[in-house]
Amino acid sequence: MNHSNKNLPGRPRSTQSHQAILQTTLDLLAEVGYDRMSIEAIATRAGVGKPTIYRRYQSKAELVADAIESRREEYVIPDTGSLWGDIEALITSAAQITFNPLGRQTVAMMIGSATSNPEFAQVYWIKYLQPRRQAFAVVYERAKARHEIPSDLDPDLVFDVISGLMLYALVFPEGTKAWETSIRQTTQLLLQGAKAPSVSNESQ
Amino acid sequence: MNHSNKNLPGRPRSTQSHQAILQTTLDLLAEVGYDRMSIEAIATRAGVGKPTIYRRYQSKAELVADAIESRREEYVIPDTGSLWGDIEALITSAAQITFNPLGRQTVAMMIGSATSNPEFAQVYWIKYLQPRRQAFAVVYERAKARHEIPSDLDPDLVFDVISGLMLYALVFPEGTKAWETSIRQTTQLLLQGAKAPSVSNESQ
Amino acid sequence: MNHSNKNLPGRPRSTQSHQAILQTTLDLLAEVGYDRMSIEAIATRAGVGKPTIYRRYQSKAELVADAIESRREEYVIPDTGSLWGDIEALITSAAQITFNPLGRQTVAMMIGSATSNPEFAQVYWIKYLQPRRQAFAVVYERAKARHEIPSDLDPDLVFDVISGLMLYALVFPEGTKAWETSIRQTTQLLLQGAKAPSVSNESQ
Amino acid sequence: MNHSNKNLPGRPRSTQSHQAILQTTLDLLAEVGYDRMSIEAIATRAGVGKPTIYRRYQSKAELVADAIESRREEYVIPDTGSLWGDIEALITSAAQITFNPLGRQTVAMMIGSATSNPEFAQVYWIKYLQPRRQAFAVVYERAKARHEIPSDLDPDLVFDVISGLMLYALVFPEGTKAWETSIRQTTQLLLQGAKAPSVSNESQ
DNA sequence: CGGTAAGCGAGACGGTACGTCGCGTCTTAAG
DNA sequence: CTTAAGACGCGACGTACCGTCTCGCTTACCG
Numbered sequence: 090m091n092h093s094n095k096n097l098p099g100r101p102r103s104t105q106s107h108q109a110i111l112q113t114t115l116d117l118l119a120e121v122g123y124d125r126m127s128i129e130a131i132a133t134r135a136g137v138g139k140p141t142i143y144r145r146y147q148s149k150a151e152l153v154a155d156a157i158e159s160r161r162e163e164y165v166i167p168d169t170g171s172l173w174g175d176i177e178a179l180i181t182s183a184a185q186i187t188f189n190p191l192g193r194q195t196v197a198m199m200i201g202s203a204t205s206n207p208e209f210a211q212v213y214w215i216k217y218l219q220p221r222r223q224a225f226a227v228v229y230e231r232a233k234a235r236h237e238i239p240s241d242l243d244p245d246l247v248f249d250v251i252s253g254l255m256l257y258a259l260v261f262p263e264g265t266k267a268w269e270t271s272i273r274q275t276t277q278l279l280l281q282g283a284k285a286p287s288v289s290n291e292s293q
Numbered sequence: 294m295n296h297s298n299k300n301l302p303g304r305p306r307s308t309q310s311h312q313a314i315l316q317t318t319l320d321l322l323a324e325v326g327y328d329r330m331s332i333e334a335i336a337t338r339a340g341v342g343k344p345t346i347y348r349r350y351q352s353k354a355e356l357v358a359d360a361i362e363s364r365r366e367e368y369v370i371p372d373t374g375s376l377w378g379d380i381e382a383l384i385t386s387a388a389q390i391t392f393n394p395l396g397r398q399t400v401a402m403m404i405g406s407a408t409s410n411p412e413f414a415q416v417y418w419i420k421y422l423q424p425r426r427q428a429f430a431v432v433y434e435r436a437k438a439r440h441e442i443p444s445d446l447d448p449d450l451v452f453d454v455i456s457g458l459m460l461y462a463l464v465f466p467e468g469t470k471a472w473e474t475s476i477r478q479t480t481q482l483l484l485q486g487a488k489a490p491s492v493s494n495e496s497q
Numbered sequence: 498m499n500h501s502n503k504n505l506p507g508r509p510r511s512t513q514s515h516q517a518i519l520q521t522t523l524d525l526l527a528e529v530g531y532d533r534m535s536i537e538a539i540a541t542r543a544g545v546g547k548p549t550i551y552r553r554y555q556s557k558a559e560l561v562a563d564a565i566e567s568r569r570e571e572y573v574i575p576d577t578g579s580l581w582g583d584i585e586a587l588i589t590s591a592a593q594i595t596f597n598p599l600g601r602q603t604v605a606m607m608i609g610s611a612t613s614n615p616e617f618a619q620v621y622w623i624k625y626l627q628p629r630r631q632a633f634a635v636v637y638e639r640a641k642a643r644h645e646i647p648s649d650l651d652p653d654l655v656f657d658v659i660s661g662l663m664l665y666a667l668v669f670p671e672g673t674k675a676w677e678t679s680i681r682q683t684t685q686l687l688l689q690g691a692k693a694p695s696v697s698n699e700s701q
Numbered sequence: 702m703n704h705s706n707k708n709l710p711g712r713p714r715s716t717q718s719h720q721a722i723l724q725t726t727l728d729l730l731a732e733v734g735y736d737r738m739s740i741e742a743i744a745t746r747a748g749v750g751k752p753t754i755y756r757r758y759q760s761k762a763e764l765v766a767d768a769i770e771s772r773r774e775e776y777v778i779p780d781t782g783s784l785w786g787d788i789e790a791l792i793t794s795a796a797q798i799t800f801n802p803l804g805r806q807t808v809a810m811m812i813g814s815a816t817s818n819p820e821f822a823q824v825y826w827i828k829y830l831q832p833r834r835q836a837f838a839v840v841y842e843r844a845k846a847r848h849e850i851p852s853d854l855d856p857d858l859v860f861d862v863i864s865g866l867m868l869y870a871l872v873f874p875e876g877t878k879a880w881e882t883s884i885r886q887t888t889q890l891l892l893q894g895a896k897a898p899s900v901s902n903e904s905q
Numbered sequence: 906c907g908g909t910a911a912g913c914g915a916g917a918c919g920g921t922a923c924g925t926c927g928c929g930t931c932t933t934a935a936g
Numbered sequence: 937c938t939t940a941a942g943a944c945g946c947g948a949c950g951t952a953c954c955g956t957c958t959c960g961c962t963t964a965c966c967g
Contacts, residue, residue: 103939124328129927138940143929199464214465242482250479253457260403260460261418275454278446278486279479303916304958310918333948342919347950507911508963514913532736537953546914551955608809608872615874622873650890658887661865664872668811669826670819683862686854687887690894711942712932718944741922750945755924 109135110142114156119191123153123198150198154212157195161216166224172232179225180272183255196259222248242283250275306349313339314346318360323395327357327402354402354413361399362420370428376436383429384476387459400463426452446487454479510553517543518550522564527599531561531606558617565603566624574632580640587633588680591663604667630656650691658683714757721747722754726768731803735765735810762810762821769807770828778836784844791837792884795867808871834860854895862887 113135117126128149132139146152167178186192199213222245229244251272258268317339321330332353336343350356371382390396403417426449433448455476462472521543525534536557540547554560575586594600607621630653637652659680666676725747729738740761744751758764779790798804811825834857841856863884870880 106939127927128929132940136940138942139929140931140941141939144938210464211467214467218465246475246478249461249475250454250458253459253461254454255457256460256464257453257457260414261422263415263418271450271453274450275483279482280486282482282484282486301916302914302960304918306917307958331948332950336919340919342921343950344920344952345918348917506909506965508913508965510912511963535953536955540914544914546912546916547955548915548957549913552912618872619875622875626873654883654886657869657883658862658866661867661869662862663865664868665861665865668822668868669830671823671826679858679861682858683891686894687890688894689897690890690892693893693897709942710934710940712944714943715932739922740924744945748945750947751924752926752946753944756943 103141106135106137106141107145110137110145110152111156111159114152115160115191118153118156118194118198122194123149128152153198158212158216164220164224166227168228168231172228172235172237175228175232176273176276179221179228180251180269183221184269187255187259193259196256218252238280239283242280247276247279250279307345310339310341310345311349314341314349314356315360315363318356319364319395322357322360322398322402326398327353332356357399357402358413358416362416365420368424368428370431372432372435376432376439376441379432379436380477380480383425383432384455384473387425387456388473391459391463397463400460422456426456442484443487446483451480451483454483511549514543514545514549515553518545518553518560519564519567522560523568523599526561526564526602526606530602531557536560561606562617562620566620569624572628572632574635576636576639580636580643580645583636583640584681584684587629587636588659588677591629591660592677595663595667601667604664608664608668626660630660646688647691650688655684655687658687715753718747718749718753719757722749722757722764723768723771726764727772727803730765730768730806730810734806735761740764765807765810766821766824770824773828776832776836778839780840780843784840784847784849787840787844788885788888791833791840792863792881795833795864796881799867799871805871808868830864834864850892851896854891859888859891862891 110131113131114126117131117134126149128139128142131137131152132142142152146155164182167175167182169175169178187196199210225248226244229238229247232238233240254268254272254275258271314335317335318330321335321338330353332343332346335341335356336346346356350359368386371379371386373379373382391400403414429452430448433442433451436442437444458472458476458479462475518539521539522534525539525542534557536547536550539545539560540550550560554563572590575583575590577583577586595604607618633656634652637646637655640646641648662676662680662683666679722743725743726738729743729746738761740751740754743749743764744754754764758767776794779787779794781787781790799808811822837860838856841850841859844850845852866880866884866887870883
């Protein structure tokens, strides 16, 4: 992304400052949340001048996006040998990332600025959801090859339903305590439904 | 909730100012969004002093919550005679409320403060989602009585899946253009799945 | 000034409230000073509604003026038998009234609003200084009759010099610690100077 | 007082803004007076942000004090060759500074906050009165050297009497129209009194 | 003796200014 | 040419009082 071996004139940007900025951003995000987190506070706590931040990022959203991105680990497609094993792995991975202070704040922030900064949710979509969606497609294909499941079901749809449920559970915890159970149940029903003879939907 | 016929001392609060505040809040929410909307601007446009707003609400969130709540219409359970007709009505109603500037901002705001102001999402849950969830249960029971659908399916689960998908579609429009189709398809699969012979899930 | 025995219709004004207002005004004036004293605070502490104050007084200045005036005692011209005895009595009386918290605040307030509310200093002049100035004239005449002092000196001038010195001492305490001594000395010099053969002032 | 050639980090404070603030403060002080002058108005008219003012001064009093101080000219001790000539020069100089809108407001403000901000009157004493008091002492010594006046009179006392009279005249204009005449007369009497044989003060 | 007119406390009203915080930009000297 | 530091103009924050108003309730005179 940055061709750091270019012979640019002048003092190079401090890697140390850069790391301090990103770490402090994540710390503050987890501590006080996106809204209550000020660039001023990040600069002060990181021991960095404000312009040093603004030179790198145009907005708080951009900074936070990069901070989160910087800590993202490479996602490995699970391969446990069975469909349900893989699905459990996917759910567990998603839950670990999502259901902790930083994760909650991240999602909250992403969602909160979905309308005001649409490109922001887009980043989340491309960087985070898309890879998992594709991983699920792979998992699904493998299960199909093992004849575990029917072939006429769109894995993307299943993935979106699962993601939607997790998002829903994140936003409304009081209505959906047993969200993991709901996800398993729903996935099962979808797979069965695809196998069963079609039910006519007369309104369509 | 309040018996309102109490003989409180002092000048009563102006209903006119109150209405002006709520209306202006909704106008500005739709126009510029939650973050960019200042109490100062609301007060000025509503022709009201700032303290008049702060006397009623402790925070912007509280004000906006009440403004939205004040415009909520009574929800009527659909009864078209067929399950799919009722479902379409539910979807259409939800879409009308959600997929417009004010609706998007409302949901964005509710979700955005889900972690910082959890009681806020709770209000949304109780006032808005719960009634629709219960309405769906009624619709489902009626369909069951008409032998349109199997009996061993939890209507709440179906509702949550649908809601989750809509929320997902609202937040990530780029990934889910055809969300209405997805919802119909998913609902159909769930209903079929419930009818079909169970698929064993060995990991459970 | 007010023909209080008029048969006005309606409920008469509460003497109790009136006294509470005046007393609280003086208390607060001494405690926090004129500037930091708010009508709101007076009303609250006096257990009185704001309109009850505004019905009586048009401004804070007016209220304070009346509060001070209400506590003014009748001034009695001293008559100790000797000029210096009388002068000491005058000085002591003035000092008692002026050099205490309420007195300092009163004078400060009078002076502070001398330019913005000139009529205010005028009240002070008429109600407080004028009587003492006239009293001094009487004292002076009596001393002249006793042949203690020369006749060709204007007692008003002497009084003004004394008053000026006290005012000066009140405002600049650091420069004029021994103001009582200064006053005695000055008075003595003026009396002597009036007796002595005139010094020519060529510039006049 | 500050050696100003210190190498402080960060952007130095804008001299331009500083001057604009001081000038606008004096303008508004003369126009509307101390009480009616708001920091908000100063900031707006000076084309400056409020924090820029609050960064420099903790209170309105402090700001005004510095604004006045900034325009103070160096005082030159008069030397006309005769005592009365010098005295006239002193009086004229004092009158010019004091008896105009800005001067009146200045003194009013200084005096008004004499009790609430005692250090404020102190500044006035040190910066303004003390130099003139010392100047008068010099003038007096020169006159004594010319054998114009007796030696056993404290020039500070004379100065204080004159200052007190001017202050008195400023506060109570209605009682002391001919204050210049009073001052000349008083000064003359004091000088004569010092020459004359002492009058016994029996009460002491 | 009942009507009525003013005063009462309480407290909300539209405002103005307060003093603070954070914004995103700028201007320094130092590296 | 970047850095840390920090001032800048700006705008919104939430609070304190301003002086006015509107309540429901006395209170006391007057017909």
